[in-house]
Amino acid sequence: MSVFKSLFKQTFIYGLATVLPRMLSFLLVPLYTTKGVLSSVAEYGQVSVIFSYFVLFNVILAYGMETAFFRFFNKEDKKENVIGTSAISIVASSIGFFVLALIFQYHIASFIQIDVKYINLVIWILLFDALVIIPFAWLRATERPMRYAIIKILNVAINLGLNLFFLLALKELAQDENLFETIYKPNFEISYIFIANLIASACTLLLVLSFYTKIKYKFDKQLWKRMFRYAFPVLVAGVAFSINETFDRILLDRLLPPDIAETEIGMYSACYKIALFMTLFATAYRLGIEPFFFSHSKTENPRQNYAKILEFFVAFGAIILLGVVVFADILKPFIVRSEAYWEAMWIVPIILLANFCLGIYHNLSVWYKITDRTRFGAYISIVGAIVTLVINILFIEAYSYKASAIATLIAYSIMVLLSYYFGRKYYPIPYNLKKIGLYLVLSIALSGLSFYRFRGDYITGISMLIVFLIVVYLSEKKQINQLLKK
Numbered sequence: 079m080s081v082f083k084s085l086f087k088q089t090f091i092y093g094l095a096t097v098l099p100r101m102l103s104f105l106l107v108p109l110y111t112t113k114g115v116l117s118s119v120a121e122y123g124q125v126s127v128i129f130s131y132f133v134l135f136n137v138i139l140a141y142g143m144e145t146a147f148f149r150f151f152n153k154e155d156k157k158e159n160v161i162g163t164s165a166i167s168i169v170a171s172s173i174g175f176f177v178l179a180l181i182f183q184y185h186i187a188s189f190i191q192i193d194v195k196y197i198n199l200v201i202w203i204l205l206f207d208a209l210v211i212i213p214f215a216w217l218r219a220t221e222r223p224m225r226y227a228i229i230k231i232l233n234v235a236i237n238l239g240l241n242l243f244f245l246l247a248l249k250e251l252a253q254d255e256n257l258f259e260t261i262y263k264p265n266f267e268i269s270y271i272f273i274a275n276l277i278a279s280a281c282t283l284l285l286v287l288s289f290y291t292k293i294k295y296k297f298d299k300q301l302w303k304r305m306f307r308y309a310f311p312v313l314v315a316g317v318a319f320s321i322n323e324t325f326d327r328i329l330l331d332r333l334l335p336p337d338i339a340e341t342e343i344g345m346y347s348a349c350y351k352i353a354l355f356m357t358l359f360a361t362a363y364r365l366g367i368e369p370f371f372f373s374h375s376k377t378e379n380p381r382q383n384y385a386k387i388l389e390f391f392v393a394f395g396a397i398i399l400l401g402v403v404v405f406a407d408i409l410k411p412f413i414v415r416s417e418a419y420w421e422a423m424w425i426v427p428i429i430l431l432a433n434f435c436l437g438i439y440h441n442l443s444v445w446y447k448i449t450d451r452t453r454f455g456a457y458i459s460i461v462g463a464i465v466t467l468v469i470n471i472l473f474i475e476a477y478s479y480k481a482s483a484i485a486t487l488i489a490y491s492i493m494v495l496l497s498y499y500f501g502r503k504y505y506p507i508p509y510n511l512k513k514i515g516l517y518l519v520l521s522i523a524l525s526g527l528s529f530y531r532f533r534g535d536y537i538t539g540i541s542m543l544i545v546f547l548i549v550v551y552l553s554e555k556k557q558i559n560q561l562l563k564k
Contacts, residue, residue: 097362100354102234103129104413106241107351112415115245116267119418123344125268127331128196130324132204137316139175139208142309143168147215150305162296164305165212165289172208176201191331199272206279213286233282240274311456318459322466322489326482329467333474345422346479348414353429355402356395360437363391381507388441388507390557392514393550395434396521400546403427403525404539425483427529431522432483435490442497445505458496462489513553520546 109115110122143164150160179186179201187194217226245267330343402409406426414420439458446454466489473481501507524542532538 097358098231098234100358100361102237104351104354104358105238107348107413108415109241109245110271111348111413111419113418118341119344119348119416120340121268121344122348122419123327123331123340123342123346124192125271126343126347127327127340128192128200128272130327131190131192132200133324134317134320135204136207137313137320139172139204140168140211140313140316141171141306142312142316143305144211144215145312146305146309147212148219149308150301151215151219154301158294159296159298159301160305161212161216161293163298163302164215165293166295166297167302167305168208168212169290172205175208176205179204196268196272199269199276203272203276203279206276206283210279210283210286213289216289217286229282229285232285233278236281237274237278240277241271244270244274311453315456315459318456318463321463322459322486325463325466326470326479326485329470329474330479330482333471334478342422342478345419346425346482348419349410349422349425350429352402352406352409352413352423352426353433356398356430356433356437359395359398360391360433360440363394363437381505384444384507385509388438389510389514390554391437391441392517393554395437396517397547397550399427399430399434400521400525400528400543402430403529404536404543406529407534422479425479427525428483428487431525432487432490435487435494439490439493439497442494442501445497445501445507449505451504454497454500458493458500461496462493465489465492516553517550520549 110125116122116125147160147164150164151157154160180198183197183201184194187197214226214229217223248270327343327347330346331339334342403426406423410420410423443455446452466485469485469488470482473485477484524546528539528542
């Protein structure tokens with residue numbers, strides 16, 4: 079029992095530390111979209127584009143080495159070699175990137191059409207974020223969840239606090255030419271956002287810097303080759319996933335007319351955040367249940383449990399989908415403060431459903447994790463990325479961010495179907511497709527009716543939600559009663 083207690087405790091702490099950074103972007107949306115904080119919707123669009131590049135380059139600079147570290151730290155007898163080799167690898171590649179990026183910063187700025195002063199800040203942030211990858215992995219591998227969580231939470235607190243301080247308290251000061259250099263003009267608010275991020279990243283690095291003073295710097299070339307071979311598919315899958323998640327903003331910036339691109343991206347990105355309710359649920363659920371997948375893989379009949387887990391996930395996810403859609407117009411003033419962004423509310427049900435599909439995909443992915451066929455994860459992610467790119471490139475010019483939202487939904491839906499198809503072949507799990515299908519079809523149909531036909535009619539919307547809750551309760555009555563008794 080103590081083993082399971084420890085497992086639950088660590089899962090909860092790591093889950094909290096992982097979900098909170100995602101919450102940061104959610105918490106900052108009301109600040110950024112408040113009238114007068116950023117000078118225009120286009121400014122928020124520009125910030126969103128830059129953060130899209132962040133996601134991509136964070137994956138590239140990690141190049142799967144964190145995952146490889148976990149694998150080889152638990153596998154190898156000489157753990158010091160694993161620590162030293164992975165640390166040297168990340169430090170060398172990060173410094174190499176940093177030097178090259180600084181040398182070519184003006185070329186990069188010209189190519190991606192972002193002001194060089196922002197590029198300079200981004201380069202430093204990427205360096206600091208890369209240098210904490212192995213220290214954080216070491217904290218997790220040596221089972222130090224509290225320190226890991228505290229540092230992660232401090233990063234979020236510093237970033238959030240500085241954003242509030244810079245964008246509210248110092249906003250008027252920044253307009254005084256005598257107090258601030260011209261380098262932070264125009265659009266000094268954008269610089270503030272990245273300066274806050276830079277300080278938070280620097281503080282995080284300082285808190286884990288002792289790791290680099292304690293380790294033995296021994297580089298094992300053969301070990302590094304094995305680690306990199308293991309890490310490369312993770313890198314490929316990570317790049318593909320980042321394309322699915324954020325590359326649509328970059329394509330919108332490239333393919334839409336320059337005079338409207340950033341405004342369209344700003345509206346799209348702000349309303350996209352309303353779907354974060356589903357993302358947070360799916361992330362927390364995955365972090366909590368993933369250890370269960372592995373710990374129960376050797377039990378007598380794990381597949382029945384895996385099937386029930388997906389059923390519960392779909393039931394809860396369907397309730398969140400319908401609930402957020404019904405109350406979307408009530409929620410939006412609290413999350414997206416300015417009416418200038420609300421034009422893109424059309425995408426909210428689409429993105430909610432897309433993230434729901436992504437959560438289902440993560441649940442279905444148990445088969446290739448259990449059977450050590452993780453390459454299929456990379457293949458499926460690549461297919462999703464190709465679908466995302468093709469639909470965006472073909473339809474952005476005609477349909478703008480609506481094409482991007484639909485592309486995300488189609489990509490994640492295809493990934494669900496592919497994972498289910500190959501899962502039946504390599505590790506069949508007896509999913510209750512009738513019940514899962516009922517929840518999905520009913521919640522999607524009711525969500526579509528509520529938002530696109532009866533939007534603003536809360537009597538009808540709430541009635542739909544109550545009907546769906548009754549259906550779920552009747553279907554899961556036995557399990558719900560058992561949980562309530564416990």
